[in-house]
Amino acid sequence: MPVEIDNRQKKFPVDTLALSLLANEAQKTLGEAQKNVTITFVNNRRIRIVNREYRGKNRSTDVLSFSYPSPPFPDIPFPDGEILISTEKAERQAREQNIPLETEIVNLIIHGLCHLAGHDHETGPEDALRMKHAERKIAKTLQKVIVKRNLFSIGPQNAPSQIFGKIPD
Structure with a gap:
């Protein structure tokens, strides 16, 4: 599968199978x-270290995305991109928004994948x-996938499109 999920934290359970399915969709x-993308769930300490090392920001963040345009060793399988998500930060944000943790994690996966696809919200309003x-x-x-497969028991009122707002057809 093009998306691989790696859970490197122990504080919150992560449904790697469901999240892999959604990330691939x-x-x-x-x-x-x-x-090929790797999504790794980490704690605040780890994401803070990476954020400081690669972005010069000495604080934790919710999600980091790294795009790898060409593998360093062509004969060795290497991901095209990597996403790190702090489950601790995601849990805090979910509480603040009064949504399930799973919904916030899906939102962060979507955000990270958009960055890997070349989108950047920090380059201007357009x-x-x-x-x-x-x-x-x-x-x-x-x-639609979450509701159809009853993933996470989130329910339609807390599914990602409700969090991001209505989308015209």
Whole structure:
């Protein structure tokens, strides 16, 4: 499978099978299904170290995305991109928004995958709007998968497209 889930934290349970399914669906919606991506769940301490090392910001964050345009060793399988998600930060944000942790994790996966596909909300308002539209489109697709397969028992009121807002057909 193009998306591999790696849980490196112990504080919160992570349904790696369901999240892998959703991440692969998101990749298809983005037209990036052929890309190999690793999504790693970490704690605040680990994401803070990586954020400091690669972005010069000495604080934890919810999600980091790294794109690898060409593998360092062509003969060795290497991901096209990597996403790190702090489950501790995600849990806090879920509590603040009064949504299930699973919904926030799916939102962060969507956000990270959009970055890997070339979207960037920090380069200007037009780019931010394009990224938000892409996130909403993916969320709408994933909402159908979540409800159809009854993943996480989230329910339609807390599915990702409800969090991102209504998406016109």
